[in-house]
Amino acid sequence: MPELPEVETIRRELYPFAVGTNITDAKFLWEGIVHNGEPDEAKRRLLNRTIKDLGRRGKYLIFSLSDNYFLLIHLKMSGSLILRKQPELPPYYTRAVISLANGWDILLVDPRKFATVIVTDRPDMVLSKLGPEPLDNKFTPKVLIEILRQHRSPIKVTLTDQESIAGIGNMYADEALFRAKINPLRPANTLSFEEAERLHRAIIEVLSKGLESKGASTRNYVRPDGNKGSAQLNFQVAHQGGQPCPCCGTPIKRITLRGRGTYFCPDCQMDSPKLF
DNA sequence: CCCGGAACCTGAAGGC
């Protein structure tokens, strides 16, 4: 379930170990993890290159390599990146191992095999589709309002659409909508100016708080040192089906929206009265 | 275009 706060936490904790060193080996223990081409070709592209920078865009980690190559990693739902001193044995669900010249291995551990690895000199093919970064200064209320205006789908669906806004997933979308007191089923283009401003503030608050807590460990997510995040302890509705709403005590409701569990308070997040 | 649903995977947890 890595979303923006989890991926950014991983980026920050991996950075001092990864940047400035060389890749000495790359093993793909499950071949399907390489999403563009053959694992052998991906390995050739990685070998002996220097990691010059480690960035993030939405839920993608971006390792910038020498010779203008890029290693893109998406952890999808159950992936983790773990730091290990060589040559310890990798844990059971390790799908890829990136070995570094400084003596550390970066392990991609992923029970469900959803995570993807791309090694390319054309990262924009993947990244240019993504919407704005919600924690960037350029993500203003005005930008959000313009995005919402273009979508008739439920606001929850628009929030988790990576081409609309990058990095928000299921948990933080539910939390932001609860904080803004907006029903997840409301069509995005029916939000009032005030509601959109409230939502804008709520998005930034829940993502920033998640980041401060080093991400939410509801299931598989662990940080590169193996420790968990604590953001899940602050969740008010996400994964809280049946629990009393922290504001009014009404049981939190779970519905399925686009195949995903959606949690909200049916009282605090009532459909607003007809706009016209 | 817009939407819902399935598929990709596997494990945990709960019901009977």
Add this chain to the structure above:
DNA sequence: TGCCTTCAGGTTCCGG
């Protein structure tokens, strides 16, 4: 004990 169902969620694809 053990089988069956549901839940978990990021993304892509397919059909209506």
